[in-house]
Amino acid sequence: MKYSCSVEINLSIDKTVELWENETNFKEWQDGFKSIEHLSGIPNSKGAKSKIIYQGEQKIELLETIILSDLPNKKIALYEHIHMTNTQTTRFKVIEKNKTEYISEVEYTKFNGFMIKLMAKLFPSKFKGQSQKWMNQFKEFAEKTGN
Template sequence: MKYSCTVDINLPIDKTVALWEDESNFKEWQDGFKSIEPISGVPNSEGAKSKISLEDNIKIELLETIILSDLPNKKVALYEHIHMTNTQTTRFKVLGQNKTQYISEVEYTKFNGFMIKLMAKLFPSKFKAQSQKWMNQFKAFAEKSNP
């Protein structure tokens, strides 16, 4: 399953990327975000691995591996969970002096277990809706954070 989402943010690209990349901000726009713990490598650089913990009704732990880090042009990360594996490509594009487009492309490459396979087959729009929700929440947070 593959999809993409976009949102336009009323901030210059450098401020947008800095807010997005700052892990201390994740709790501001990702529902249920608890923590990100470096496992190996330099955080946000190619090859770095981190454990991400989320909790929203259920506890979720993901292993993040940075495949490519070249922001604002492109950041590619692999996310592995007991029930699924996906790759997320993030890009930021200048739309104007104070306007940035945030683009996220997500590809799920593996689903483990009957229920998650069924959900992905019957409700693929739910996955995209969650990504778009977090992007919209990031937009609201970023625009509110601009002094």
């Protein structure tokens, strides 16, 4: 399963990327975000590994591995979970001096388990909807914080 989402943010590209990369901000726009623990490498650099924990109805633990870090042009990260594996490519593009496009391309490469496979097959829009929701929440947070 593969999809992309985007949102326009009324901030400069530099300020947008700065807010997006700052892990202390994750709780402001990612529902359920609890913590990130760096396991190896230099944070936000190629090869870095981190454990990310979300707590909603269930606890979700992800292993993040940075594949490429060249922001604002592109950042690619691999996310591994007991039930799924995906890559996310994030890009930021200048639209105008104080307007930035935030683009996310997500590709799920593995689903483990009958229920998650069924969910992905029957309700792929749920996955894209969650990504778009977080992007919209980031836009709201960034515009409020960055101006």
